[in-house]
Amino acid sequence: MPAEKPSAQDRPGAPVGRRVVLGLLAAGAAGVLGGAQLQKGLEAVLGPIGIRDPTGLVGLLPVGNTFRFYSVTSGAPKRDASNYRLDITGLVDNKRTHTLADLQAMPQTNLVRDFQCVTGWRVPEVHWSGVRLSDLLDDAGVNSAATAVRFTSFDGTYSESLTLAQARRADVLVALEMIDGPVTHNHGGPVRLYVAPMYGYKSCKWLSGIELTSEVVPGYWEHRGYSIDGWVGQSNGRNDDPTS
Numbered sequence: 001m002p003a004e005k006p007s008a009q010d011r012p013g014a015p016v017g018r019r020v021v022l023g024l025l026a027a028g029a030a031g032v033l034g035g036a037q038l039q040k041g042l043e044a045v046l047g048p049i050g051i052r053d054p055t056g057l058v059g060l061l062p063v064g065n066t067f068r069f070y071s072v073t074s075g076a077p078k079r080d081a082s083n084y085r086l087d088i089t090g091l092v093d094n095k096r097t098h099t100l101a102d103l104q105a106m107p108q109t110n111l112v113r114d115f116q117c118v119t120g121w122r123v124p125e126v127h128w129s130g131v132r133l134s135d136l137l138d139d140a141g142v143n144s145a146a147t148a149v150r151f152t153s154f155d156g157t158y159s160e161s162l163t164l165a166q167a168r169r170a171d172v173l174v175a176l177e178m179i180d181g182p183v184t185h186n187h188g189g190p191v192r193l194y195v196a197p198m199y200g201y202k203s204c205k206w207l208s209g210i211e212l213t214s215e216v217v218p219g220y221w222e223h224r225g226y227s228i229d230g231w232v233g234q235s236n237g238r239n240d241d242p243t244s
């Protein structure tokens with residue numbers, strides 16, 4: 001079977017409405033639409049800016065350094081301290097199920113880092129706080145056969161992977177806080193992954209599973225041509241030419 005050829009529409013952000021958005025952006029750039037009309041048109045397609053940006057193209061607008069709330073699904077169920085669980089499974093000595101309170105009781109690491117989506121938008125100096133992934137891995141006891149870590153989301157669809165060496169970095173967090181407080185639902189709360197040195201698509205939202213595996217299992221965007229090594233700046237995150 002030939003490897004799936006990623007199309008230009010397969011970008012982190014889904015392809016929904018891309019042509020319409022491109023048309024609106026072109027009209028905006030040509031001055032056919034005023035700023036307010038452009039914003040209204042985009043909101044008609046995408047929903048309120050900042051709530052949902054399935055194409056990532058709103059990032060091309062001069063709306064400032066703000067997050068776009070991404071979801072490849074129509075959303076995730078709401079989970080809170082009463083029903084949130086994080087399962088650690090696979091090639092470990094001690095399978096674990098952590099509640100939110102369990103995670104809150106562990107040592108927290110603070111980081112201030114830029115957050116950058118591979119589609120181009122960047123939010124400078126975001127505050128992050130949470131449990132180091134490496135601490136959770138040590139607690140579970142990683143088997144010698146494990147070489148990679150797979151992350152799953154309670155949105156039921158998204159997944160991501162890191163090599164074990166990447167996952168053990170000190171700047172990879174199971175994040176409980178971002179910006180100025182607990183990770184909000186739209187940002188993937190109550191718990192999301194935060195992979196500081198890599199593009200945003202590695203930072204799995206609504207994190208519910210961490211599985212130690214014997215090889216890298218391609219995640220949602222890796223299946224669509226993006227690299228397991230999503231280092232910011234060192235690559236465009238893709239294995240191929242995204243413009244082709």
Ligand SMILES: Nc1nc2c(c(=O)[nH]1)N[C@H]1C(S)=C(S)[C@@H](COP(=O)(O)O)O[C@H]1N2
Pocket residue numbers: 012013067068069070071072073116117118153155158186187188199200201202203204205206
């Ligand atoms: N479950 C899930 N996690 C996800 C995504 C997603 O669609 N679903 N999008 C990724 C991408 S491409 C980016 S840039 C960031 C965006 O995080 P934000 O929605 O908090 O801005 O989440 C990443 N994690």
Ligand SMILES: [Mo]
Pocket residue numbers: 012013070116117118119199200201
């Ligand atoms: Mo992204």
